[in-house]
Amino acid sequence: MDGNGRWAQRRALPRTAGHRAAETTVIDIIEAARAAGVEWLSLYAFSTENWNRPGTEVDYLMRLVRRVVRKHAPLLLARGIRCRFLGAADPRIPRELAQDFDDLATLTADNQGMTLTVAFDHGGRRDIVEAAKSLIRNGTPADDVTERVFADHLPFPDTPDVDLVIRTSGEQRISNFMLWQVAYAEWVFPEVLWPDFRASDFLTCLHTYQRRDRRFGGVPPQTNGDPS
């Protein structure tokens, strides 16, 4: 979800206006993904590094996210979307917002449709460190640690490997996003800024992905990737 700030600057608006415009895109993309049959959608809303932004912008984002969560909670429930929040552990997150995250996750926990993971205050490295801590706390012997066992200690261990990462606004970096799960992900970098990103752009990205030849490190290009 990159490019909110630049979107606003191009229109001579404050950066906060860009964040506000992003809300429409978020809802649009959730709906498009669901309609296209995507089962796992993750949005990178706020990274652990985003705390370094100016205090007023962070405050604004917190209030905005809270409003968005509350506004769309009934819709997400009605659409059968299971919502959850990855990260969201920092004490700087306002308590009311954390409560709303909890409430939305509780409310939609039994939904069977798409799983929407909102990475908020997320850092891929931190998740890996947490998994390591959890392994050590459990007293797992070093020889027993496999990729499978390790992945079980990551937050939300049911999350499958990521197939496709879409990074808007032309940025071509990983920026600490779900480092473990993106090991074999395909990447698409549309030039469009996030507030201008629409369902049609999302479908274009999906088509690009379908044409990709996923080899998972192997040689013979037999089939397209099976997302399991």
Add this chain to the structure above:
Amino acid sequence: MTTGTTGTADKVPLFGPESQFRAFFDDPRWALAMIRATVLEAAHPQIGAALADNSTFVAHPWRRLRNTFLSMRRMFNADPAVREREAARLNRLHARMSGSDTRGRAYDAMDRAARAWVVATLYESAVTMCRLSGQPLDQDTMERMYAEYRTFLAALEGDAGELPEDLNDFWRYFDRVVEDELENTEAARIILYRLFDHLPAPALLDGAPTLWAAGRAVVSPLLGAITVASLPEPYRRRAGLAEMPGAPTLMQGAYLAAGLTRFLPEGWINAESIIEALSLSPDSDDPRARTVTALRARMKRASALLRLLTPLSGDTGPDPVPASSAAAEGRRSAEEFFRQVLDQTGDGHLDWPDLAAMARELATRLDLDEPEETRLYDAFAAWWRELQAALDTDGDGRVSAAEYAAAVPSLAGPALIRVAEVLFDVTDKDGSGTINADEHRALFRTAFHRDLTTTDGTYGRSAFVGDFLSFMSGRRRNTAYDPLLADA
């Protein structure tokens, strides 16, 4: 059948299933009448002081309700041996309560006049509840019931001499006490104005704090108004209680409506199953617990939706749910532990009555007789002296939440270990050196927990002592001890 003997009535047995007293057990009006009787009790200066100091009804009202209910049922059991044992237990329990009120007047829970007053309020409230709901008792029933209550008092006291023998004299006695002795005590004010405003959710509804708070906000003022309107007029005047327009009508309407439940099919309202269900905790292995867990999940979702739909502008109030990060790790803050476990009487301080209340709860659960009960109390008393010496830095004789927070690590002294050992000894009824499944169930009301470090289906001394210490000092949440000491 007035003095000495308990239930050896010649005609109809006064106790047992036929008694008038038992007829009220499942009557919803009895709930309103009990609140009223408790206010009248608490308005008695001696009883009020004893309640304010010793009772756990503010912090753990549901546990208190359950214990009172079970005790009443035993006192009206058809078997005289059960009754005598319960009376002896109640006497021992009350003999441990004495002290002085805020104005320095001494109180003693064994005071004969005060105990007679308790029985008098129960009787008078039962009669009044029938009057208020439009089904007054006839003279014969009133006399018979009065005899029952006097026998109840005699079972506790040895004789019922403090209550007049004749019902006519009783009404004069009652009016005199209301006119001359009752005061606007702190305990009465707490019951009328604080208890229901702050009533914690019972174990069953613990997972839905929002729903509980919303329901409580509606019901609590109503209950207060109903109770005030049902109190005797002279007391309302003396205590300066508000007279609200419509309150008498509301009160009579409530009693009338509660009385209408008599048209429901028999067995629909059963106080015992209601109270048992309310104190059902989700971790218990009771078959009903699964239904409860499913219900709780639904309620949790409903309250989550309710919170999310609440308009943002009104969110300045305090959040009932603590930050989840601490809870997730199974630890609680010092403040939480102080409030939920240590401060049993809910007065904001830790002093002897708090620890005595823990001992009382444990002794009640284990159904202890002498001398085990005294051993347990003595162990708790030693722990109190240790706590007082270590924590009471300002020397006021009690431990405040701040003093406790400042010195948490020093809580696990030798006296606490002694408490754990004594608790193990008295729980281990057959003296086998281990706690078997039955003994475990007596204390915790649930079977062994799956991950318990048990060997061949028993619970050894060191594991028991270790778990108790980590609950009491390490502040670790514990599925077995939480329902025992922390639940409301």
